[in-house]
Amino acid sequence: MTGDHQTLALLLFSTFVAVTLGITTWVGRHRHGSAEEFYAGGRLFSPMENGFAISGDYMSAASFLGISGLIALYGYDGMLYSVGFLVAWLVVLFLVAELVRNCGRFTLADVVAARMRERPVRIAAGISSVTVSVLYLVAQMVGAGSLVALLLGGTSEAARTWTVIGVGALMVIYVSLGGMRATTWIQIVKAVLLLGGTVALTALVLVRFHGDVDRLLRTAAERSGHGEAFLAPGLAYGGDWVSRFDFISLGLALVLGTAGLPHILSRFYTVPTARAARRSVVWSIGLIGGFYLMTIVLGFGAAALVGPDTVRASNAAGNTAVPLLALDLGGGAQSTGGTVLFAVVAAVAFATILAVVAGITLASSASVAHDLYASLRRRHSKPRSEVAVARVASVGIGAVAIGLGLLARDLNVAFLVGLAFAVAASANLPVLLYSLFWRGFTTRGAVWAVYGGLVPSVVLVLLSPVVSGSPQSLFPGLDLQYFPLQNPGLVSIPLGFLAGWLGTVTSPEPPDEAKHAETEVRSLTGAGAV
Amino acid sequence: MQSSNDRSRRAGGGPDGGTDHGAVPGRAYVETAPGPRYDGPRYDDPWYDALASGWGESDGPGATVPAPSPVRRETAGEPSRAAADVYLEVQRSAAFQEVRRRYRRFVVPAVAAFLLWYVAYVVAATTAPALMARPVAGAVNVAMVAGLGQFLTTFLLTWAYARHARLRRDRAALELRWDTQELTRGVRGGAS
Numbered sequence: 102m103t104g105d106h107q108t109l110a111l112l113l114f115s116t117f118v119a120v121t122l123g124i125t126t127w128v129g130r131h132r133h134g135s136a137e138e139f140y141a142g143g144r145l146f147s148p149m150e151n152g153f154a155i156s157g158d159y160m161s162a163a164s165f166l167g168i169s170g171l172i173a174l175y176g177y178d179g180m181l182y183s184v185g186f187l188v189a190w191l192v193v194l195f196l197v198a199e200l201v202r203n204c205g206r207f208t209l210a211d212v213v214a215a216r217m218r219e220r221p222v223r224i225a226a227g228i229s230s231v232t233v234s235v236l237y238l239v240a241q242m243v244g245a246g247s248l249v250a251l252l253l254g255g256t257s258e259a260a261r262t263w264t265v266i267g268v269g270a271l272m273v274i275y276v277s278l279g280g281m282r283a284t285t286w287i288q289i290v291k292a293v294l295l296l297g298g299t300v301a302l303t304a305l306v307l308v309r310f311h312g313d314v315d316r317l318l319r320t321a322a323e324r325s326g327h328g329e330a331f332l333a334p335g336l337a338y339g340g341d342w343v344s345r346f347d348f349i350s351l352g353l354a355l356v357l358g359t360a361g362l363p364h365i366l367s368r369f370y371t372v373p374t375a376r377a378a379r380r381s382v383v384w385s386i387g388l389i390g391g392f393y394l395m396t397i398v399l400g401f402g403a404a405a406l407v408g409p410d411t412v413r414a415s416n417a418a419g420n421t422a423v424p425l426l427a428l429d430l431g432g433g434a435q436s437t438g439g440t441v442l443f444a445v446v447a448a449v450a451f452a453t454i455l456a457v458v459a460g461i462t463l464a465s466s467a468s469v470a471h472d473l474y475a476s477l478r479r480r481h482s483k484p485r486s487e488v489a490v491a492r493v494a495s496v497g498i499g500a501v502a503i504g505l506g507l508l509a510r511d512l513n514v515a516f517l518v519g520l521a522f523a524v525a526a527s528a529n530l531p532v533l534l535y536s537l538f539w540r541g542f543t544t545r546g547a548v549w550a551v552y553g554g555l556v557p558s559v560v561l562v563l564l565s566p567v568v569s570g571s572p573q574s575l576f577p578g579l580d581l582q583y584f585p586l587q588n589p590g591l592v593s594i595p596l597g598f599l600a601g602w603l604g605t606v607t608s609p610e611p612p613d614e615a616k617h618a619e620t621e622v623r624s625l626t627g628a629g630a631v
Numbered sequence: 632m633q634s635s636n637d638r639s640r641r642a643g644g645g646p647d648g649g650t651d652h653g654a655v656p657g658r659a660y661v662e663t664a665p666g667p668r669y670d671g672p673r674y675d676d677p678w679y680d681a682l683a684s685g686w687g688e689s690d691g692p693g694a695t696v697p698a699p700s701p702v703r704r705e706t707a708g709e710p711s712r713a714a715a716d717v718y719l720e721v722q723r724s725a726a727f728q729e730v731r732r733r734y735r736r737f738v739v740p741a742v743a744a745f746l747l748w749y750v751a752y753v754v755a756a757t758t759a760p761a762l763m764a765r766p767v768a769g770a771v772n773v774a775m776v777a778g779l780g781q782f783l784t785t786f787l788l789t790w791a792y793a794r795h796a797r798l799r800r801d802r803a804a805l806e807l808r809w810d811t812q813e814l815t816r817g818v819r820g821g822a823s
Contacts (some may be wrong), residue, residue: 181753349754615716615719621722621731626730
């Protein structure tokens with residue numbers, strides 16, 4: 102990459118950072134410091150604003166760079182990701198969004214704890230929410246590191262380290278000073294930037310092929326060297342049965358995990374009513390669906406115009422396909438157009454990472470302060486303000502994410518996101534669905550459902566080829582690999598549901614009829630909702 | 632507990648219309664709201680919900696709480712009842728069971744259908760690549776049609792759900808919300 106690219110991209114990115122910091126201080130100017138304000142932004146965002154913010158939270162760099170890269174390298178198999186990411190929203194819309202908005206206040210644990218003995222349930226749900234958030238954060242940190250390595254041309258270790266630390270510091274500033282209101286506006290700005298960039302690139306690709314999608318696909322297939330097979334599944338996941346089961350596992354985790362992601366659930370509390378929550382999900386399904394349709398065009402466009410070999414030469418995982426495509430669409434490496442487009446894409450990807458990271462940090466600091474701290478602090482200790490604890494927690498979570506992000510910097514970004522989804526689907530979704538829909542669900546069932554999904558999913562990852570036993574592992578020297586699949590979802594999601602059922606059946610206490618009635622009435626009507 | 636018809640806000644609109652608006656008491660609430668404001672009458676405007684929910688009940692402890700109507704008080708029975716009984720009573724009421732039935736009758740088949748369709752798609756993509764590679768038209772093959780079909784069904788189901796909820800559930804749920812909140816307020820002696 103030439104110096105022009107870098108200067109321009111850094112300039113654009115600095116502008117984004119300056120604007121977002123401006124938003125943060127402007128919002129922080131009249132903050133009240135109440136929990137309502139810090140966790141839920143005052144609950145007065147409109148569905149359209151929240152819809153943009155949700156899609157901003159959801160469309161991570163893993164989708165923008167990762168999915169198009171996978172399509173550019175493996176053709177159709179990359180598309181399977183985008184389908185899973187989108188269909189997952191039907192679970193959110195039908196089963197979760199409105200009911201959670203009606204029952205809860207700030208976190209996932211609120212919904213469950215309303216029916217159960219509060220302390221054990223809050224601790225369990227808090228631990229699993231923090232685990233999911235930290236995994237997801239690490240993925241974004243790793244993405245930031247590799248993006249800057251690409252941007253600055255070399256794979257300078259120091260540059261990557263400082264990027265990860267810088268992103269961590271920025272997110273802590275956004276969250277601890279601005280709370281949910283600043284985070285939401287940052288998501289909205291980022292979603293508009295990302296969608297704008299994607300629309301422009303897609304239009305340029307289609308113009309290049311005179312709107313002939315058929316020719317685009319044919320050119321991509323020819324250029325890939327695989328011919329027709331490029332447009333059919335099997336290139337990436339069609340090997341042995343292990344990799345096929347791995348993909349089914351990933352597909353299951355993607356579709357069920359979204360509804361258990363703490364930073365997505367907390368977005369529903371920023372609107373006034375369940376109806377507004379529904380409408381914001383409808384907005385976000387439209388935006389996210391359009392975005393993923395465009396990433397498909399970009400992926401095949403990169404395969405057709407740049408070629409998989411060039412993409413692979415630049416980054417083996419394909420993460421650079423879209424920036425390279427932008428360079429080509431603008432007129433090539435030496436042209437002004439190419440330089441500008443490349444810089445814009447790089448800056449947008451960076452903004453994406455920063456915004457997603459802020460959203461997750463906020464959700465996990467809410468879990469720490471609202472669920473864990475509130476349940477674990479000693480009775481006689483001086484009660485501190487929950488918001489103050491949340492601000493401190495965001496600093497702590499930032500530090501943990503920076504540390505893990507540096508440790509895991511060589512892992513694939515899209516894959517790490519898949520892991521976070523698997524843990525969310527195993528630990529958070531069963532307990533959420535059971536407490537919303539099952540009359541006989543008890544406290545023991547809730548606690549077992551959380552740990553019964555969380556522990557297997559984490560243990561299976563530790564025993565998988567991700568951590569040890571293969572050259573690409575985190576610790577290639579060790580061999581602890583007893584579980585063949587990279588993604589634990591296929592096993593751990595059913596285990597989470599099973600554990601919840603088992604805990605309930607063996608529970609000595611009868612289910613609380615009145616509390617169930619309260620949850621059911623509140624969730625469907627909105628009575629008593631905050 | 633049946634839904635009431637003693638309220639002035641039940642002004643117009645058919646049984647299915649979304650024109651359930653005109654909550655004057657909420658006006659002041661919206662004026663003080665720091666969020667963006669909309670001009671003109673927007674009947675499907677989410678802010679209308681904000682009015683409805685913000686009025687009296689969820690405004691926080693400082694809000695003025697309108698006294699429950701005498702009719703409500705009578706149906707509420709003796710005032711010393713616990714709030715838990717209110718929820719049990721509402722849960723058993725025909726109106727609530729109707730709302731729940733409508734919700735479930737849409738959601739259960741829809742969830743089953745799209746999960747089945749998605750799992751079939753993933754399994755077919757991983758186990759039957761030959762079938763998926765069969766050409767349909769030009770460069771487009773079965774796999775491409777199925778993938779775009781997933782997008783299409785997602786958009787269609789989203790639209791259908793939003794429409795179903797708006798026409799079949801929202802009004803009844805809002806009515807129940809009012810009734811329930813008035814009942815619990817009656818139980819707690821006006822301080823909710």
